Amino acid sequence: GAVVSQHPSWVICKSGTSVKIECRSLDFQATTMFWYRQFPKQSLMLMATSNEGSKATYEQGVEKDKFLINHASLTLSTLTVTSAHPEDSSFYICSARWSGYYNEQFFGPGTRLTVL
Amino acid sequence: GDSVTQMEGPVTLSEEAFLTINCTYTATGYPSLFWYVQYPGEGLQLLLKATKADDKGSNKGFEATYRKETTSFHLEKGSVQVSDSAVYFCALSDPGGADGLTFGKGTHLIIQP
Numbered sequence: 627g628a629v630v631s632q633h634p635s636w637v638i639c640k641s642g643t644s645v646k647i648e649c650r651s652l653d654f655q656a657t658t659m660f661w662y663r664q665f666p667k668q669s670l671m672l673m674a675t676s677n678e679g680s681k682a683t684y685e686q687g688v689e690k691d692k693f694l695i696n697h698a699s700l701t702l703s704t705l706t707v708t709s710a711h712p713e714d715s716s717f718y719i720c721s722a723r724w725s726g727y728y729n730e731q732f733f734g735p736g737t738r739l740t741v742l
Numbered sequence: 743g744d745s746v747t748q749m750e751g752p753v754t755l756s757e758e759a760f761l762t763i764n765c766t767y768t769a770t771g772y773p774s775l776f777w778y779v780q781y782p783g784e785g786l787q788l789l790l791k792a793t794k795a796d797d798k799g800s801n802k803g804f805e806a807t808y809r810k811e812t813t814s815f816h817l818e819k820g821s822v823q824v825s826d827s828a829v830y831f832c833a834l835s836d837p838g839g840a841d842g843l844t845f846g847k848g849t850h851l852i853i854q855p
Contacts, residue, residue, distance in 0.1 A: 630785070660842040669746075670786075670831070672842035685842075719785070721843075731843065733778075735785040 629653055630722050632734035639710055640742055647705045647737045649720030655700035656722035660731065661693075664717040676703045710741045744769040748832045748846035755822055756854055763817040763849050765806075765832035773834040775799075775808050775815040776843065780829045789817075789830070793837065827853045 629652040639645050649659055657678050662670040674695050675683045682695035692714075694706040703722075707714050717738050721731040748765040755761060767773065777789040777799070790799030792808035792815065799806050804819045815832060832846040 658840070662842070662845075667847075669845040669847040670843075672844070675842055721786075729838065729840070730788060733786040735783075 628724060628727065628730075628732045630720065630732045630734040632718075632720055632737050634737060635735065636738040636740075638740045638742065641711050642709055644706055644708045645710055645739060647707075647718055647720075647739075649703045649705070649722070649734050651701045651722040651724075651732070654722070654724045654726065654732075656703075657700060657725060658723040659697060659703040660721045660723070661695060661703075661705050662719045662721070664719060664736070670719060673705075707739065710739070712741045715739055715741045744773065744834060744844045746832050746834055746844055746846035748830075748849055750847065751829075751850035752852050753849055754852045754854065757824055758821045759853075761817070761819040761822045761826075761851070763830055763832075763851070765815045765817065765846060767813050767815065767832075767834050769813075769834055769844075772810075772837055774837055775806070776833045776835070777804070777806055777815070777817050778831040778833060778845075780831065780848075782828070786831065822851075822853050824853045824855050827851055 633648045659676045661673045664670045676697040678697045684690045697703040719736040721733045745768045774793045776791045778786040779789045790801045792799040795810035797808045806817045829848045831848045833843040
């Protein structure tokens with residue numbers, strides 16, 4: 627149990643286009659999902675906290691108009707990178723918090739975004 | 743703000759060697775502490791955790807003790823295997839787990855047969 631999926635696993639896009647990444651909790655309901663960004667050989671940096679049915683809370687320095695987050699249901703959160711540029715190329719990882727299991731966070735496998 | 747510092751890698755050991763990966767933290771209050779492992783091509787998996795001072799987390803032969811006096815949570819294993827090769831992340835969160843995690847940079851562990 628406690629599986630989190632992400633789709634796509636990798637995506638290549640042209641500069642100026644928008645890319646949507648999905649994060650799903652497959653076998654539990656997650657009122658809270660988190661989005662992280664990981665640069666090569668760097669730590670995971672929390673970008674935003676997504677609560678079902680409400681607006682996401684963004685960390686300082688993260689542009690909310692650039693990284694649109696929607697948490698429409700208890701099993702799905704989406705991250706849309708709008709007007710992507712090469713500097714947005716990164717590894718994006720989501721996690722889902724399961725309140726029924728000690729509030730533990732379960733992580734998705736990540737999405738590799740490359741912007742040309 | 744909160745931060746986690748862990749030893750940089752890669753760390754290369756021979757099979758059956760003793761492993762220590764150091765982790766120290768800076769946080770207000772009493773955070774929960776975690777070690778996550780990321781195997782090649784897979785997502786992060788929780789390895790072990792501790793939620794209060796002097797707690798010892800353990801799993802799969804790995805152990806870490808929450809030391810508040812030294813603000814540390816070092817990961818240890820008495821005899822590593824090739825299958826332990828992975829990237830290990832130390833992390834902390836608020837006690838209730840409501841907030842996102844603060845991660846260290848990760849330590850790449852390579853075990854040679």
